[in-house]
Amino acid sequence: MLSASAQEISLNQDNYTVPSWTRLTRLMAEMQSASQPYSINMTLNGDPTTRMAFAWFTNSSVKTGKVQIVLKADASVEDFSKPDITIDAVSADVKDLNYVTSKNGVEGVEANTKRSYTSHKALAKDLKPGTTYSFRVGNEEGWSEIGHFTTAAESYDKKEGFSFIYITDTQAQNDGMFDVSQKTAHAAQKMVPDAKFVLVNGDLVETSGANNSEWEYEQWFSTMQDIWMNYPLVVAQGNHDTSSNSNFAWHFNTDNTFNTTSAVPTTMEGTVYSFVQGDALFMVINYEDYKKEGYFDALADWMRKQVEEHKDVKWRIATFHKNMFTGSQSHQSDSDGRLVRENMLPVFNELHIDVALQGHDHIYEVIGPVNNLTKTLVDGAVEEVETVVPGGVRENMTGKQGGVFNVNEGTLYFLNNSAGKKKYEPRDEQAMIDAYSAHGVDNYWGLFSGKFGQTGEPTFSDVTVTADTIFVSTYTVNDAGSATLFDSFKIIKEEGSSTGVSKAETSxxxxxxxxxxxxxxxxxxxxxxxxxxxxxxxxxxxxxxxxxxxxxxxxxxxxxxxxxxxxxxxxxxxxx
CATH class of the missing domain: 2.60.40.3080 (Immunoglobulin-like)
Structure with missing residues (x-):
């Protein structure tokens, strides 16, 4: 018997070709019981030296769940008979999510079909710093595969530092697009196996709004589930992650302190939060609520508090989806981007934000360091940039690559394109001049101090943070899943400067x-x-x-x- 669309149908092998029947039986062998957990992930939630958060979905019939943790790097199923830590999940009904749209290309499922689930979230606290654990989620009726994580060390080698993977805008809506994004993520995992976490800067999926697609989230997790079982996520909300049913928030277990303490909370819970890893303070920001009265003031107050509580940490990194500076034809003239600049640049200047990791615009751009008050390039803050081509070509509009960027007096704004199939086009200098009335930035072109263009292929960045330098290497990933270095540069923060852009260009x-x-x-x-x-x-x-x-x-x-x-x-x- 085979169940489909709530109807039980009986299939007779004699009525089908041998190849098609074989495909069906192989598919049936992969079917999981109704109690099995899925869409499993870990997220950083609070102090990464002692905490790890977990989230997963089950069918709506499963009402309870738990996380089991074993103090062992390579635990087997037998080790979980007596787990070291067991945490009961907070489970909640998630009713009537829109499951698919016509653009998902899911044959046999009617568009706008509704599905219900149970969301499970658990937070492990009081873990041992610098320790590797094994875990699984579920309950006695069905357990997940075994995953692993390592808590951050209390002290670390400041010279060696730590690495993380930065991707953004996987933004997939069909099988072909999910194949592109999973190849990118797996290439990143292969290139940076020691990454402490994977930063995803929004737009995980394509379809937003009331009739968004839970199927897209299912595919996002399932095509990369092996990664999410072994690497914690740091996720920012993008505009394509916005929906009235809050799929995004149901799927991730992030710190929601901002919403419980702010006078103007975010619509999507858990989308403004911070953590300290090594010598860096990371602040995850959500600009999707920019229309709310008082929201920017609430963000500013929260950021001031994070900086004040961690004022001895060297690096201040803000990460968000919607660009504050960008050079694409698609979003440079956006009114919401201009509004964000007007409200947040003074805050970035006040708090001396060193690095801003962006999303949204699907191009590659190294911008700044920017004086956030004058919206100009900080004088003498850029060195060792190579001029490798004349410029003006889609792949490299500035003709530059590499560089050392001193953020002592400004912020470096960086976007590494997108980890998915969708791409946008860069503007040239004249187009930026012509669009001045929309974006309001004098000499916008002059802010593009490093490489700027369209990679043509999905990308990821290997980011290594030490006490002295942040190293950024960005790779493109081809159809075969092979990675190629596209650009690399360094970020420093030092008093004074020596030569600036002119020397770099005439090296x-x-x-x-x-x-x-x-x-x-x-x-x-x-x-x-x-x-x-x-x-x-x-x-x-x-x-x-x-x-x-x-x-x-x-x-x-x-x-x-x-x-x-x-x-x-x-x-x-x-x-x-």
Missing amino acids: PVRIYNDSDNKQIVIKGVEPESVEVYSSNGALAGRYTGTTIATNAMGSGLYIVKAIKGNKSYYGKVIVE
């Missing part, structure tokens, strides 16, 4: 392939060390000197990083 350092003599040549600097990376970002070798023999290298594109003191010089070469 005498040149890195090229001397094919006649089968060697890579570095001119203009005597490097202390040289690192060579293959096109997928893997380290191919470390060298010294100004020449590197290419005899043993395979043909292809290589990224060469020449290091001297605290400066790095990059070049791309093709070995044939």
